[in-house]
Amino acid sequence: MSSEPLVPRPPALPDLTGLPAGFLWGVATAAFQIEGDAEHRGRSIWDRLCERPGWIVDGSDAQVACDHVHRYRDDVELMAGLGLDAYRFSISWPRVQPGGKGPLSAAGLDFYDRLVDALLEAGIQPWITQYHWDLPEELEDAGGWAERDVVDRFADYAVSVHAALGDRVRHWATLNEPWCSAWLGYGSGEHAPGRADHRLAARAAHHLLLAHGRAVAGMRAQAPADHQLGIVLNLFPVRMDPAVTRADAVRVRQAVDRLDGLQNRWWLDALFEGRYPADILALLERHLAGVVEDGDLEEISQPLDFLGVNYYHDALITAATPEAADERGPYPGMSGVGPAEPEGEATSMGWPVTPRGLRDILVRVGVDHPAAPPLVVTENGSAWDDAEPDADADADAEQPGTLEDVRRVSFLYEHLSSVADAVRDGADVRGYFAWSLMDNFEWACGYSQKFGLVQVDFDTLERRPRASYAAYRAAVEAARGPGRRGPG
Numbered sequence: 001m002s003s004e005p006l007v008p009r010p011p012a013l014p015d016l017t018g019l020p021a022g023f024l025w026g027v028a029t030a031a032f033q034i035e036g037d038a039e040h041r042g043r044s045i046w047d048r049l050c051e052r053p054g055w056i057v058d059g060s061d062a063q064v065a066c067d068h069v070h071r072y073r074d075d076v077e078l079m080a081g082l083g084l085d086a087y088r089f090s091i092s093w094p095r096v097q098p099g100g101k102g103p104l105s106a107a108g109l110d111f112y113d114r115l116v117d118a119l120l121e122a123g124i125q126p127w128i129t130q131y132h133w134d135l136p137e138e139l140e141d142a143g144g145w146a147e148r149d150v151v152d153r154f155a156d157y158a159v160s161v162h163a164a165l166g167d168r169v170r171h172w173a174t175l176n177e178p179w180c181s182a183w184l185g186y187g188s189g190e191h192a193p194g195r196a197d198h199r200l201a202a203r204a205a206h207h208l209l210l211a212h213g214r215a216v217a218g219m220r221a222q223a224p225a226d227h228q229l230g231i232v233l234n235l236f237p238v239r240m241d242p243a244v245t246r247a248d249a250v251r252v253r254q255a256v257d258r259l260d261g262l263q264n265r266w267w268l269d270a271l272f273e274g275r276y277p278a279d280i281l282a283l284l285e286r287h288l289a290g291v292v293e294d295g296d297l298e299e300i301s302q303p304l305d306f307l308g309v310n311y312y313h314d315a316l317i318t319a320a321t322p323e324a325a326d327e328r329g330p331y332p333g334m335s336g337v338g339p340a341e342p343e344g345e346a347t348s349m350g351w352p353v354t355p356r357g358l359r360d361i362l363v364r365v366g367v368d369h370p371a372a373p374p375l376v377v378t379e380n381g382s383a384w385d386d387a388e389p390d391a392d393a394d395a396d397a398e399q400p401g402t403l404e405d406v407r408r409v410s411f412l413y414e415h416l417s418s419v420a421d422a423v424r425d426g427a428d429v430r431g432y433f434a435w436s437l438m439d440n441f442e443w444a445c446g447y448s449q450k451f452g453l454v455q456v457d458f459d460t461l462e463r464r465p466r467a468s469y470a471a472y473r474a475a476v477e478a479a480r481g482p483g484r485r486g487p488g
Contacts, residue, residue: 024431026086042098090132100136145204188330202287232308308378314357381435
C-alpha cells in the first residue's frame with residue numbers, strides 16, 4: 001500500500017485570458033477582525049455588541065483576534081509568499097481617533113506607519129479602507145449613522161488619516177459595504193450597533209453616502225495627482241425563484257425589485273447618477289422626511305477613480321409563509337418573501353455558490369452606469385469547515401501538512417473565471433482581492449466561520465497555509481507570468 005497521503009485532485013487553473021495588462025492581485029482583511037491589541041485603542045460599537053449575551057454565535061470577541069498588531073511582519077511575509085501586488089486593509093477608527101473626534105493618536109498611527117512601511121518593503125501596495133464598521137461607541141451614543149453630525153466626524157477623521165499616511169499610500173476607499181452598516185446595523189439589528197428600526201436604517205443609508213462624499217472632497221483637495229479614491233459596495237443580482245407559483249409571482253417580483261433597489265440601485269444611482277431611485281425613495285419616504293437636503297446628492301456623486309465590488313453570492317427570492325409583518329422584517333417592503341433554498345452547493349455559512357452572479361453584476365455596473373469608474377473586486381471568498389489535517393505529509397516539504405480545502409479552491413477558481421468572463425464581456429475590471437488572507441473574527445459568527453487562505457489556530461495563533469493559498473498563488477502566476485507584478 002502506498003504511504004502517500006490521499007489528497008483530492010484540485011480543480012484545473014481557470015481561464016484568465018483577456019484580463020487587462022497590469023491586472024492587480026491582492027488579499028483583503030479588516031481591522032476589527034484581525035488586529036487584536038484592544039487595550040491600546042478606543043472602544044467601538046462591535047466591542048459593545050460582543051458584550052451582549054447571545055449576540056455572537058460562539059460567544060467570542062475580538063480582543064485578541066489574530067493578534068495582527070504584533071504579528072504583522074509574519075502576515076506580510078505570507079502575502080509576499082503569494083506574490084501579491086496589493087493588500088487591502090482597514091484603519092481602526094477607534095485606534096487612531098478614540099472617541100471619534102479630536103487629534104489623531106500618535107500611538108495608534110504608529111502601527112499603520114509600520115505596517116505600510118513593511119508592505120512597501122515587500123513590494124506590496126497598501127490599499128486603505130477608512131471605515132470597515134468599527135464606529136467609535138461615543139459617536140453611536142450621539143446617534144451614530146442615523147444622525148447627520150456623524151458626516152462631519154467621519155470626514156474629519158478620513159481627511160486626517162489621509163494626510164498622515166498619504167505620503168506612501170495612493171489607494172483609498174472611504175467606506176466598506178455601507179448597505180451592511182445601514183441595514184444590518186440599524187435595520188435588522190444583526191450587526192453592530194444592533195438596532196432594528198427601518199427609520200434609523202434609512203437615515204443611516206443617506207448619511208453614510210454623504211459622509212463618503214464629504215470625505216472624498218476633503219481628501220481630493222489635499223491629494224497628489226496620482227492618488228486613487230473610491231468606495232466599496234457589496235453588490236449582487238437579485239432573482240425570483242423559478243419555482244414561485246403564479247399566485248405568488250407578482251408579490252415576489254415586486255419584492256425582488258425592492259431588494260435590488262435597497263441593495264444595488266440606492267448606492268449606484270446616488271454615486272453615479274446623482275439621484276436616488278424613485279421607487280426606493282417612495283418606499284422610504286416616511287423615514288427620510290427632512291433628511292436629504294439640497295446639495296447632498298451633488299456632494300455624494302462627485303467623480304471617483306475606482307469602485308470596489310464585494311461579492312459572495314446572489315439572492316434567490318421566494319414566497320414565505322406565514323407572511324411576516326413588514327415592520328418586524330429586516331427590510332421594508334419585504335413581507336411575505338424570503339431567501340429560497342440554495343439551488344446547488346452552499347458554504348458553511350449557508351450561502352449559495354453562484355459564481356455567474358459575479359460576472360453579471362460586474363457587467364451590469366458598466367451597462368447601467370456608463371460614467372462609473374473602473375471596477376476592482378475588493379472582496380470575494382468562501383467559508384468552509386476544515387478537513388482533517390494531513391498528519392502524514394512529508395515534514396521536509398516546503399509546506400508540511402498543508403490543509404486540503406478543495407471546495408475553497410473550487411470557489412476561488414470559479415469566481416476568477418467569472419471575473420475573466422466579465423472582462424471579455426466588456427466590464428472594466430482592474431483587480432481582484434481574495435477574502436481573506438487568514439481566518440478571523442467573522443462578525444456575528446465569531447470564529448466559527450473560516451474564510452482564510454491561511455488557517456489560524458486561535459489557541460496558539462499559529463498560521464498555517466491551506467491548499468487554497470498555493471492555488472491562489474498558482475492562478476496569479478499563470479495569469480501574469482512568473483516573476484512579474486502589477487502596476488507599482
